[in-house]
Amino acid sequence: MLARMDNTIELYDLAGRDPALRFSPYCWRTRFALAHKGLKVATLPWRLHEGSRLAFTGQGRVPVLVDGERAVFDSWSIALYLDEHYPDRPGLFGAPAAVPVVRALNAWADLTLNPAIARLIVKRVHDLLDPSDQPYFRESREARFGTTLEALDLRRETQLGVVREALLPIARVLAEQPFLAGDSPAYADHIVAGSLMWPAVTAPWSLVEHDAALTRWFDAMRDAYDHLGRTAVTATSA
Amino acid sequence: MLARMDNTIELYDLAGRDPALRFSPYCWRTRFALAHKGLKVATLPWRLHEGSRLAFTGQGRVPVLVDGERAVFDSWSIALYLDEHYPDRPGLFGAPAAVPVVRALNAWADLTLNPAIARLIVKRVHDLLDPSDQPYFRESREARFGTTLEALDLRRETQLGVVREALLPIARVLAEQPFLAGDSPAYADHIVAGSLMWPAVTAPWSLVEHDAALTRWFDAMRDAYDHLGRTAVTATSA
Incomplete structure (x- = not known):
């Protein structure tokens, strides 16, 4: 089993024609949340017609967070996941x-x-x-x-x-x-x-x-x- | 000095022509909050033209809470006051x-x-x-x-x-x-x-x-x- 520090968190993030242009409000929530917790992320540009790239999640929308073996979709579920799995990092909710x-x-x-x-x-x-x-x-x-x-x-x-x-x-x-x-x-x-x-x-x-x-x-x-x-x-x- | 238990909390509460008809959404917040904390209250029917009855608060709107020597106005301020002054009662905010x-x-x-x-x-x-x-x-x-x-x-x-x-x-x-x-x-x-x-x-x-x-x-x-x-x-x- 690999140590957790070997994982790089990946985030499927809606992109424009310019792959560097990232505008989804739901993906931005997750990017702020990851930064708040001090977690490094590699964002993967994703386009609307690429639903098949998300097939492993059983749904077709971003943000999708991939953390080692785990995949989490929906920005709210991702926020709860981050606080649950990284409890030693700054909390997203305070209490x-x-x-x-x-x-x-x-x-x-x-x-x-x-x-x-x-x-x-x-x-x-x-x-x-x-x-x-x-x-x-x-x-x-x-x-x-x-x-x-x-x-x-x-x-x-x-x-x-x-x-x-x-x-x-x-x-x-x-x-x-x-x-x-x-x-x-x-x-x-x-x-x-x-x-x-x-x-x-x-x-x-x-x-x-x-x-x-x-x-x-x-x-x-x-x-x-x-x-x-x-x-x-x-x-x-x- | 009287013991606190001798105090009856009073609430100036907007009333209709029928003094028993109480409809102000701001006064209802306070009534729910008082009930949540298990505090008894005597509600005093108040009409819009009776601003002078609230002169002791330096303003002219209800709800006004009178708790012994203290008068608190504004529903939000009243909620904070209740949690601060009755910390042993059920909390209004959880944390x-x-x-x-x-x-x-x-x-x-x-x-x-x-x-x-x-x-x-x-x-x-x-x-x-x-x-x-x-x-x-x-x-x-x-x-x-x-x-x-x-x-x-x-x-x-x-x-x-x-x-x-x-x-x-x-x-x-x-x-x-x-x-x-x-x-x-x-x-x-x-x-x-x-x-x-x-x-x-x-x-x-x-x-x-x-x-x-x-x-x-x-x-x-x-x-x-x-x-x-x-x-x-x-x-x-x-």
């Missing part, structure tokens, strides 16, 4: 009693914040995808949103207002405390910062510049963990 | 690390859920207020929402959809765990149950019946604490 409420924040990001951001940036994301991913992406997103990507793009000013309204509670609480998790960042922050990395690397519009507390916090989150979110490849830098 | 994230849920209820519910029921609430409160209430709410109470009431089918969409993350997480706080209810649950008591006692429409997990949870919350939320006076029972 077991915080887990159920962070799960509610996670559900809010999945069902309220991310759909609002998706409508804002979906045309940009489409244009940055590998051409072999674009037909599927267009068809599935136009079905989901009930309109064309181009029509959504024309409504982006309105949609920016919707996103900012959704972020009001986050802005309020960040005016009262340094991070969502309290005095220092943890998984609650990784969730929302993950959502905001998605437009940050794909679009030129800031979702936080209207609010001092959001700006201060998102700057701090991008600078955290050795500037992980600051050094990310963006559509403009790509 | 200190949960407090910052519950505060984010609290901000979400204040800035997303409650405004959505307000638009749905504001005309009903107006009609249930003491006549001396109605002119101020109408004027302030029509200014806030930019339209008349009657126009809002005509849009209630649409608004019911908005409220249900806002509740999607809560429904999702309650399909995965018994309560927002985990295996048993705590302040995270008091916050959202407080929001839902507001329509439950003023309006005939259910905000949860479309979803099995929400229904199960809100039933459990109304039955908790010796059926506190179940025995509340409602507009139909009043």
Whole structure:
């Protein structure tokens, strides 16, 4: 049996046409979480049409974490896995009693914040995808949103207002405390910062510049963990 | 100095024309929290025009908690006060690390859920207020929402959809765990149950019946604490 230190954790991470462009909000959660725990990771660029590469997990979506013999999918399950299997590393939740409420924040990001951001940036994301991913992406997103990507793009000013309204509670609480998790960042922050990395690397519009507390916090989150979110490849830098 | 057991905690609680009709979502948070801690309370009916009765707090809104020599206002501050001053009673947060994230849920209820519910029921609430409160209430709410109470009431089918969409993350997480706080209810649950008591006692429409997990949870919350939320006076029972 090999010692655990011989393992390199791998993460299947959604990539654009440029394999270095990584924008999935769910993959960003996991990348922040791995950095928080001080775990090294090799990210593997993955495209939407490569479901067969994930067949070993019995499902077809990223993030997928491979840690030696173990494969874990779904960002929430990965977070729980990391705290369970690396208990000596910094915790993602602070205390077991915080887990159920962070799960509610996670559900809010999945069902309220991310759909609002998706409508804002979906045309940009489409244009940055590998051409072999674009037909599927267009068809599935136009079905989901009930309109064309181009029509959504024309409504982006309105949609920016919707996103900012959704972020009001986050802005309020960040005016009262340094991070969502309290005095220092943890998984609650990784969730929302993950959502905001998605437009940050794909679009030129800031979702936080209207609010001092959001700006201060998102700057701090991008600078955290050795500037992980600051050094990310963006559509403009790509 | 009197022993603490001689104190009766008093709570200034927003009331309708019927002084027994109590509907404020912020006061309901505090009532659930007091019951959770097993603290007896005498609720004092208070109307919007009675700001002068709260002058001793330096502000004019309820809930106001009076505990012997101490007066505490603002539902969030009251929750923190109760855990700090009654540490031997059941805790409202489970662990200190949960407090910052519950505060984010609290901000979400204040800035997303409650405004959505307000638009749905504001005309009903107006009609249930003491006549001396109605002119101020109408004027302030029509200014806030930019339209008349009657126009809002005509849009209630649409608004019911908005409220249900806002509740999607809560429904999702309650399909995965018994309560927002985990295996048993705590302040995270008091916050959202407080929001839902507001329509439950003023309006005939259910905000949860479309979803099995929400229904199960809100039933459990109304039955908790010796059926506190179940025995509340409602507009139909009043």
